[in-house]
Amino acid sequence: MLHLGEKGAAVQNNPHTTLVTPKAPIATDTHGGRAKCLQRLVRLDLPVPRTVALSFEAVQRIARGEMPDISAIVSQFPDGALLCVRPSSEDPDWGGPGAVLNIGMNADRQADLTERLGAEAAEAIFMRFVQSYAVDVARLDPDMFDDVRPDSAVGLQDSLYAYEAEYEEPFPADPAEQLTAVLKSMARAWDGTTARLLRQAKGAPADAGLGLVVQEMALGLGTGECGSGVLQLVNSDTGLPQITGRYLSQSQGRDALEGDAGAVFLSRDPRGASLEELVPDVFARLCKHASLMRERLREEMQLEFVLENGALHILDGVRVARSSQAAVRIAVRLAEDGIISRAEALMRVQPRTLTELLHRQVSPTARRDVIGRGIAASPGAATGQIVFSAAEAQASASRGEPCILVRRETSPEDIRGMHAAVGVLTERGGITSHAAVIGRGIGLPCVVGASSMRFNRSKKQLVTEGGRVFESGEVITLDGTSGEVLAGAPEMREAALDESFQRLMDWADELRDIDIRANADTPADAQTARNFNAQGIGLCRTEHMFFETGRLTVMREMIFAETSQDRRAVLERLLPMQRADFTQLFRIMQGKPVCIRLFDPPLHEFLPTDRVGQRELAEALDLPLSDVTRRISAMSEYNPMLGLRGVRLGVTVPEIYEMQARAIFEAALDAAVDGVAVVPEIMIPLVSARREVELVKTAIDAVASAVRSERDQDFDFRLGVMVETPRAALRTADIAPYCAFLSFGTNDLTQMTYGLSRDDAGRFMSDYVQQGVFPEDPFHVLDVEGVGELLKIGAGRGREAQPDITLSVCGEHGGNPESISFCRDAGFDYVSCSPFRVPVARLAAAQLAISDKIL
Template sequence: MATKKKAAQPAAKKTAPKAAKSAVKKSAVKKTASSKKVKYVYTWGAGKADGNGGMKALLGGKGANLAEMTRIGLPVPPGFTISTEVCTYFYDNSRTYPVSLQAEMEAGVKNMEKIMGAKFGDAKGMPLLVAVRSGARDSMPGMMDTILNLGLNDETVLSLAAATKNERFAWDCYRRFIQMYGDVVLGVQKAEGEDHEPFEVVIETFKHETYHKDIIDSDLTADDQKELVKRFKALVKERTGKGFPTNPWDQLRGAAGAVFGSWMNDRAIVYRRKYNIPAAWGTAVNVQAMVYGNTGETSGSGVAFTRDPANGKNEFWGEYLINAQGEDVVAGVRTPENVSTLKAALPKPYAELMKVRTILEKHFTDVQDIEFTVQEGKLFMLQTRNGKRTAAASLKFSMDMVKEKLIDWETAILRNPAEQLEQLLAPIFDLADVAKAKTLATGLPAGPGAASGKIYLNAERAVLAEARGEKVLLVRTETSPEDLRGMIAAEGILTSKGGVSSHAALVARQMGKVCVCGAGGVEIDYDKKTVTAAGKVFKEGDFMSIDGTSGKVFGGELKTAPSEIISGIVSGDKAAMATEKFKGFQQLMKWCEQATRMSVRTNADTPEQTRIALAFGAKGIGLTRTEHMFFEGDRIDAMREMILATTLEARKAALSKLLPYQREDFTGIFTVLKGLPATIRLLDPPLHEFLPHSKEQQNDLAKKLGVKVETIIQRVSDLHEFNPMLGHRGCRLGIAYPEITEMQARAIFEAAADVAKKKIKVKPEVMIPLVGFKKEFDLQAEIVHRVAKEVMSEKKVKFEYQVGTMIEVPRGALTADQIAENAEFFSFGTNDLTQTALGISRDDMGAFLLPYVENDVFAKNPFATLDTTGVGQLIETAVAKGRQTRPDIKLGICGEHGGDPDSVVFCHNVGLAYVSCSPYRVPVARLAAAQAAILEKRAAAAAKKK
């Protein structure tokens, strides 16, 4: 590697945004100027390792686990890890390396040479070849770069052939190396407008020239491989203007630089952004002695999971290829064999693999995703990591492992990612619709669920279609990491090649996307932009449907039906309730109830929404939007009559028509709640939202109300607001028109009195919206308290109630101590608090959201995940000031952030009593709240031990 002299380094595949590059922070580690020598290279091999499985921050996940597998006696080829600190140094120092790194790498290579009995760059005996792979702290499958068979050139390929007495194998390795190195390090990639990788075009052209048909790569002879090496070198020269590097150490330096460079490639940045992986973590580089699965029929490579990551069954699950290297399995260019058939093909390695499976699960206490190679009948382990899995598999894994006493119930809660839980609630295809549909093709079920969408054959067009609001089905022969943006945009993914361990399957499972892989009956023509299946031709933009549970492919758009969990909980379907998935979900929610401190309420405006939320475990209502009650049936007319009224008497007359409607709604909600609290927000939106704006609608309303259309037009003009967010709304309406507040308070309390008389407990919480001044709250609260007394006197019944406010403007947060003098609770309206704090309209943000995220202005959409740095400070201030005045003040959140797992964790950490979210997000919020409580408890226990 570069020492004092700066060596030119290859560029990453795509230039990363400047902001993304700057995100690799200065390392806290002392550099070479320090008096203490920093260790950059950690070796493993022959049962000894410098590192261990707990060193993921330094060695990355792959390096730490290779060291751990070595320590527990598994057959791991030797190697060394260049630590993540070097990645930090690399970006901090103009893509150069610490001075001591070269010597440490040389020592690492010597360790491999000693164990393997081979020498790096040896042109006379058996040459040591190495694999160079990335190793991020969190697994990022396919996002960064790998190079295999490094160390080959025109001389060492001959010594490899002589030492192994296998010329075809040696030249196959050389061909593969030039292709990988040319792509990853030298930048020989698809040009604009090309749909196929240039090296693959060379291979396919050669096959058709020589054999006039498609053949698999393992059928190529030694002479064929020699010819391909020649053509590959010519391609490299043509595309780069330089010859292929022949010095093994130059190759190794270039490969390591490319891996570090790939930390900032476009797909890695997109992936990190989606999964909230900090750029500052960096990646490690793993250099490992090659073992060969492509030496013949007693060799092979595979990828497997210790249990099925799609459905969670306790079955060894994966794929392999005989006479192949590992990249062949995951690249999708050949459809691999099910790993269960390895027992017949290579019985001894299979038996060893079964033992390794058991050892790994007991040691790591989680389902493992492994890579293995069999070289001439001998098993080698190349990787283990916690396997990516679907939500359904996570649920079953966790339930089963508790029963097997591998983990406890709290760990089971943590093993189910809250952000994935919605997958369990996702729709499935309607059985009646499926019965009518013709199955056009069948592939491998790689991502459960149902997806219909318009087919698009490349990522760019898929992204554009999704931006237009279309449902997209990404259809590819096989996907590659470059397709990541299109995969994110798609409802589902369909490939004609590849297996359940292919790139498409791995990424789809992690994203929760519906996926069918290896559907051989699907023919894709990129040039014509068509997909043919069972003789039917579909053009780009036509609908197709895929079932990721059965692997079936259908034409057209199929109807969907609720999942078993929705059917069981919402509809009481007994068949659904009998399923293992439903029972597992219910058990998970029971455990969450035991663990959580913070309760979860729902945002609901109707008795039916309330019923559904309670069935999911909600502990009451955190937000009822009373304005939503005005839009049904004839209610809107009465509301409009009130708005158009020019006198107090006329306004009261119109409000008297609305009161029975609201009272009826509240009566239904209180009855369903059976004593659980209900936070009811008084009228919030500006009045112009209730009036018609088209001439046709205005004429209809004029006839219905018996007023002149000019009156309506004038009123619309009077109420028009340049910025409704900052206009006449919320408590400002109630102060200008106190009769509106009076009517709403009476409807709430009369409903409460009627329900209380039926011996049903009620707990109404009246919420004054948009308060920024204590006086605003006091004026409105005075009306509410007066009406409550009046109703209790009139109805001769007493009931509990509270009056509080929604904190949704910065001044309300900053003066919370004053407002809390009379407010009994705060509920943070984080949608509007985000708008007012950031000065950004959520409705207008679409025009700049993407560049803001790509340039790291936003880590995430602030209207989806709470801006804990900015808006979070306002919440923390309001919490502290509110409690300073009223220690027992009830605190909650009712914006849509209440259903976002990251935001829920923040709410737990600042001490809120509850979060509130839409009914179908309640399970997600419950799981996130339980996980926050468990992690807090464990952190406290760990701190106590220290």
């Protein structure tokens, strides 16, 4: 228990070196989280050793050589007391220099402790301090103590001799001199280049401050029951209630956690001895203190404690380390117990935490044999045998063997192989490349742009930058969360969605104020979106349906048809397939809106590029090979992504859009259940002019009239435009009167605004970001200054022309928290993202709404 004497007053009046008391001027942003936590423990009347807190400013001065009044600090402690110094950064996760224990130890203290504790304990304390001081303060090589003998008396002399021989000065005996050196060392270590980089990697600002706490030592060594340990009331991995921790007799600091065989469990455990059996009254008090801290500090805390001859001391309380699953469970339980509000529970879970819950991950404790790196394009981890083609992937899946599909870059022809694989690795591509978008859509771990590795398809080899060769069939692991490629099969942590996750998502839905839809191209995607409570489908890319087995040849036959009549005849065979696809989507979504984008890609994507494929096509169509190759050559374009695709194809080859419109309308009627009408949304892609919309709208209205007449049933539908060209964004006032909605496709809009290929940007984007050309990859984080300006202009002009028009974003940016913030501020009605990003978007949207209310 802390009992203050008059001598505390002088230090209490100095906010930069203040005694930790209930009313001392201590704050997290001036003294750090540890100092503030210790003050809270003092306020709870817990047995905290006497402590002095040094502010960020005081530590900055120490780093510059301006020392505080060391004698005034030392005077706050009993004569002859040993001290320890611990770091106190604003956020404990930012780290800091290691603690230094037993400051003040010298020959006189050794004599005193020998009388109190015995010679062996006194010598052990002194030796520990000498070695710690030498390595952590004097910065000497720890190897100098390799020859120190284990016997404490001899070992102490060996350590003192080694220090003096190396440092060329006797070990300092003055406690004030020792404390001065420790404070200088820790302050300067915080300002070192390595320390700066490490904490910035953890999200700390470059100028983050460090406080220090000087605390009276509770020794943990002696003749009675002495030792140290840690205790928490929850399991860090699962988040479930469980008393965990360790205790080690005759120890200091966190020795109990360092794998010492003598450490015992806390509560009774069949595996061995426990603190509860050893000192039941102390164990009961620890649990009581931990429960009080949980309730009053409003967090699951880990206690660091020391027993000294039976007396209990609480040295510190830190936020319990936790896995992603535990983070969600802890936040939900605290809210359910009335300790925090639901809003605060939502704010305590980072959106990226949900990403880890939704996918398998490489275990944090697993050994990682990194053989390559690329762009983390789709989160999660997967282990499988290397295959180099979609056909091999399908064959591997049929044998029940998990595989990693390795490609230079993927194309729509690889869709079936991607579905068969457990992960995809590409040499080229960026965050919005084909492999990345499809991977995120189907929850497939994906690493793209691994340009440091060589992909040798002819030899079926994957060659690392260091020259290691991996053959087809060898096992590798992809970490799509970090972008790393690993050799072998490291231990995995499985996805974990439970009742706590569902409850957190329900709370998020109650508080968010922007709708979240999913991009879903297949019934499986739609079911995933439904499972994650998406409020509809914001983008269904119909072209992926044409690559299914049995459809690709028909599609190619349509491409080779010479006349409009011939094309219609072939498309009649595709119509029932499309109708069945859309009927499934509508039924899965059960009345929720489904926005279907009409056919978008250039037709050449459906044609074989190699000689073998062209020969097979010629046989399938019963045409001379020369006719096939000539036709394919005639269809080639210099820049097909800016060529005959999207609405341009719909205007020049209208039969495709007419077939799709009919399939959508007939499916909407077929899917209507119990009188609940389906109102499909039809989206026209790549629009840049009003006349394009007029032409397509006229054709679709004609199809709608025909279906109504044939079925003798009425139905509604909504027609809209995908705004993905800069001109469309600037001319929304012309386009909006013909539309029920405008959906901004930020993938292509970013590409066209920058004049930057989203498939090739990965080759140099990291250099651009590192050199400050772009603050972030604009395909990963929405460029609010350039692309965002176009969105604002387009939204404003569209709403002015048609006030009730629906506005949305359906590019991959829709799942990014920063992009959702922009869309909310700009007045958009919803965002749409990959199905597996829907929970992240729901949480991010709720957090933004909560933040607005707080501000």
